[in-house]
Amino acid sequence: MTDSKKAFTFVPPVSPKTPEEISLSASKISVVAPKTPSKEITSSQGVFHLDIELAKDVNGIGMGVLSDGTPYLNQRGLAALCGVQNAHIGTISSQWIDDDKPRIKTIRTNLAKAGFTSAAAHIELIHNGQPHYCYPAEVCLAVLEYYAFDAGTNCQPEARDNFRLLAGSKLREMIYSQVGYDPAHLKRFDKWHERISLNYQSAPRAFFHVFNEAHTVVYELILAGADIGEKNVVDISIGQHWSKYWTDNDLTSVYGDRTRYPHCYPDSHPQAKSNPQESWCYPLAALGPYRAWLQDTYIEGGKFSAYLKGKVSKGEIASSVAQLAAAALVPAQISPPRSS
Secondary structure (H helix, E strand, O other): OOOOOOOOOOOOOOOOOOOOOOOOOOOOOOOOOOOOOOEEEOOOOHHHOOOEEEEEEEOOEEEEEEOOOOEEEEHHHHHHHHOOOHHHHHHHHHOOOOOOOHHHHHHHHHHHHOOEEEOOOOEEEEEOOEEEEEEEHHHHHHHHHHHHHHOHHHOOHHHHHHHHHHOOOHHHHHHHHHHOOOHHHHHHHHHHHHHHHHHOOOOOOOEEOHHHHOHHHHHHHHHHOOOOOOOOOHHHHHHHHHHHHHHHOOOHHHHOOOEEEEEOOOOOOHHHHHOOEEEEEEEHHHHHHHHHHHHHHHHOOOHHHHHHHHHHHOOOOOHHHHHHHHHHHOOOOOOOOOOO
């Protein structure tokens, strides 16, 4: 390739290391997230509220981890890794679904050999008000392999050297290590993700259900250390209180009739034996009022604290977990000034 470019090559770490030095030693990684065969990487993950959890620029290589644990490089970082101009990576993204392009076909074949498919080359997210183009590690390796061995006269020595260093799980480990991320915590989200995969599109058009609106509460509980599964199903508590509020205030006369939808539990839950569960869903016109009620009445009005207290008394949630979750979601109350 004759394009003018600034080459970048990963090199093995030497001692002593500087804070900005890229290291391929995953000293901070205790458990590496396993590679799942035939996993699909998709850019249309908005329903899961995908965001950037950690991000860092290391020697010109932009990298990070998404909120679902996916390690990624940004577009310029991948270009530097491959020894090509940023525009070439952008072209790969724009042509990703064009099977007539030999380059794209080869890259997607490389990805498939690793046991992955991808609906898009990158995941576009808005983070801190700015667009970010995040290339999952598996896609990065497929592109890197192309520029290392498959690009003919356009093969890049930087790509070859970096592919040899970062093939397999090493790129994932390097990104996790550089941004200080421990993928072991992902296991805590497994059961919740199982339920999401079964139910996120269950409600009929023009209706919402409480399950999909419980993400904030569940997320904070998981981060606090709660074992979210068959014993801790906080959306049931939220749904029961909201249903009572709906009937007590005759909200049907304001927003229209609610209806039922089939809610399913994964096989890992004993509730799955009676699938599908008939659950309430509500007109979208009531979504704003529901969210206000969730914050003002359920979370700040004491119902969430009562739920946590009940779980602690049953030994299903540790007291420390309840305190952390409450601190994250329930605003501190301002005490009145003492009279002198």
